[in-house]
Amino acid sequence: MSALFVISVTAVALAIVMARRRTIAVALVGVQSVALGIYALVNGFGESSAFLIGGVLLVGKGVLLPLGLAWVVRRTREPRLIAGELPALTRATIAAAIMLATVELIPSLGLDSRAADQGAVALLVLGVVIAVLRRSAVFQAIGFLVAENGVYLAALAAPGGLPAVVEIGVLFDLIIVVAVAAAFTTRIHDEFGTGDTTVLGNLHD
């Protein structure tokens, strides 16, 4: 896997950390998933099963899930941007610092290139960072997708690829989790009048 491709999909994740609007973030994660899907198709070309699985994953992750999240954004209109979040540049600086520190520390994972090792870990870390730094429930769900794209990148860079059952199973589980997250997001918005997850802070000891 080329370093340029890895840097590109990682840059998209950093852009999601900075994005102000949920619609932009949903579009960006869609672009990231489509890029990974196209990479899978190109590399699986000539092997009918790999091509088919790549196609299913491209449609599922690149089209269906972003469309689902776009529907949630439409259904849970926020009158204004969520206040109190860190400025975009600060968020990006924190995310980049955590990501760079982690990818430098991580030893070889045995994927097809060092860039792939670092890209997989970077996306996983950025997914978690998005969930921690962003307060909107939709952004936290997007964090799942970015983290899962890191896992998908690792699967694409695994010599010989992962078993089809596992790849399709992961997609199926992801669809269920995102569907449940969408149900929660709409219900949280209905109950609290906002998708800001800081309102969910009453349970503690």
Added chain:
Amino acid sequence: MIEVLVIVAPACAVLTGAATWVARTPRQADQLNSAGAVLTAALTLILAGIAVADAAHPHHGTWWVLDAAGGVFLAVVAVVGLFSALVAPSHLATSGRGLVRAARGRAMYYVAYHMFWAALIAVPLMDNLGLAWLLVEATTGASALLVAYSGTRGALEAGWKYLVLTTFGLAVAMLGIIVLYVAIAPGDGTLATLDWQSIARAAPGLQGGPAVVAFVLIVAGLATKVGWAPVHNWLPDAHSEAPPPVSALLSAALLPTVVLVTWRVVVALGPALTAGTASALLLAFGLVSLAVAVPFLWRSMAWKRLLAYSSLEHMGILAVGIGFATPLATAGVVVHVAGHALAKSLGFYAAGPLLRHAPHAHERPVRGLAFANPPTAGAVGISLGALSAMPPSPLFVSELLILLGGIAAGEIAVTVVAATLLALGFLGLAHALVDGLVGEPRVKRWRSPRSGRRLRRLTVVCGTLMLALTVVACLLPGSSMISHLMEGVA
């Protein structure tokens, strides 16, 4: 024949869920739920019986395994799943506004419940790490909906926290599985590469770096689902906000089932690691979980929240037992899984009538239950007495076995720390027990003949099973079953 049972047992739960969805009346849905649950539990217990009776010869298929360890966990999942399904109608009859509109609320509950249960039954049967991961992840969606079933703000918060934390944790575990897959078979792997036996065969030849990375990622990821500290933040909230039958299934079946997957990873991948690495990680999770849980057991807490922190303590004990990896500790782990399941589920079932008649118990500790309602007091007393490891609770024997196992392993310092934390936990729970039963009453007397009768029956059944388990626990060390478990859990 066995392969048919392996498929039919979880399928029966799935079909029961589907049948309740198309039921025409709530009463019909309740009846289908109960009948389906009895059938599912019966089939699962047959599988468990076969596994335990023939512990020396595990049965294998292309993707499934039926071994002694799986048999014990299957029995636990079957019994707790059955009890939770049978008490659900009375809970649903009295629960008010829910996550979804009332007309579909009951159907949604049953569908999510039986899907969750089906996945839990299937996990111990999986002979493959990848498939086990898929099923553990599959429990997340259904169980998150069940946690938030009441639709209250607290339930939404608990469900969301559970969904977010466990999903990220399992993503980390999946990355570890990919690293392991690549390390075992670079370029020519198949699904069978991730079979437990394949991992165990390949482990001695694995290079240190990727094997250690894979192990740490997998165990740390699964730890979020087990609820081991410091990645346990979802656990107290989810257990306290979920409907009581769901809390019972979460605590007594889900957490131990994920512990089994972790245990299988430790046994299969352990030879690839430097001596003591796997044990050190498990012991660290175990001691940190105990240390985090104990201060909360000393505080005056709402009943279900107290049970939740007790779950953290008991999962910590299991981690310590697996970390010691001696025959005595292994016997302790097996008994502890079953004893904890019975005691904890009884505690959550007692929460049903308690919260109906004393709603403040959701926020504050209960006191003087013996004066308010003897059947509830009986269930609370037996549950808390057993969870605190008071003799003749099977947990007393299992904790003793685990500590003796620690001494046998030469881990004296860890054993002393664990024993101290367990003693402190015992004192905290004993105080809660005395205060809860005979403290100055905070609740008015209530009489509820039907729910009282049901709870009394459950108390007798769980109490009897626990006493039987105590006897088994005394006979288990040195038995052939433990020898087979020590040879490998798959």
